[in-house]
Amino acid sequence: MSHEQHENPRQNVTFDADTETGHGHGYLRVPASGSGPGVVVIQEWWGLTDHVVAVVDRFADEGFVALAPDLYGGRTTHDSAEAARFLAELPPERAARDLAGAVDHLLSLPATTSSTVGAVGFCMGGAFVLALAAQQGGRIGAAVPWYGVPGPDTDFTGLRAAVLGHFGAEDTSVPLEAVRATEARIREQAGAEVTMHVYPAPHAFYNDERPNYRRESAELAWERTTGFLREHLS
Structure with a gap:
């Protein structure tokens, strides 16, 4: 099926991207003030769901120009x-290329006040955040992965962003050893500032549509994220 047949009703923006069709789609929100720092929001493996839309809306309410690219061409799943099949069809390197178009688009918007953008992603999107920051260098000023890390062969030498991570102590899919190893490699290869927070929570603890949601951990991580983005995006 073509991308056109898959369109997600939540898509409201199209931008140039290194995809099969030459363009990407996504969901964009500008804050009520009309401008603010730019943030790319990267979906979980479920697709551009109502939950991802709600995250973009929440960032806009906090004063950010937020864009969630639709990496699955409109497909969503529960x-x-x-979801595992969709993810297998989208390796981190290809996703980072697709996401580069979203970075370009955000930086080109008159509403975006920051000279770099933030990247925030969840689960699969958390891994993509770090791959994107490594690929985009100085264009990503702040990288915030939530419970996701890319493979151990990821090259972080190009990464220039400050990194803030959120992970669950009870997360069986992303072991803390992998988180610590990723943190060490980023420090060693990029010399970047890295802070990885660990919460008494399972995987996907921010997603209030899932049984793993943990309100206290989710709200603390959100507060830390918005403060971090304000500090590093100017």
Whole structure:
């Protein structure tokens, strides 16, 4: 099926991107003030769901120009086997290329006041955040992965962003050893500022549509994220 047949009704923006069609789609919100620092929001493996839209809306309410690219061409799922297949079809390097178009678009908007953008992602999107920051260098000023790290062969030498991570102590899919190893590699290869917070929570603790949601951890991590983005995006 073509991308056109898959369009997600939540898509409200199209931008140039290194995809099969030459363009990407996504959901964009500008704050009520009309301008603010730019943030790319990277979806979980479920797709551009109502939850991702709500995250973008929340960033806009906090004063950010936020864009969530639709990496699945409109497809969403609540089935983990299907989500795993969608993820398998989208390796981090290709996703980072697709996401580069979203970075370009945000930086080109008159509403975006920051000279760099933030990247915030959840689960699969958390891994993509770090791959994107490594690929985009000085264009990403702040990288915030939530419970996701890329593979151990990821080259972080190009990363220039400050990094703030949020991970769950009870997360069986992202072991803390992998988080610590990623942190050490980023420090060693990029010399970047890295802070990885660990919460008494399972995987996907921010997603209030899932049984793993933990309100206290989610709100603390959100507060830390918005403060971090304000500090590093100017």
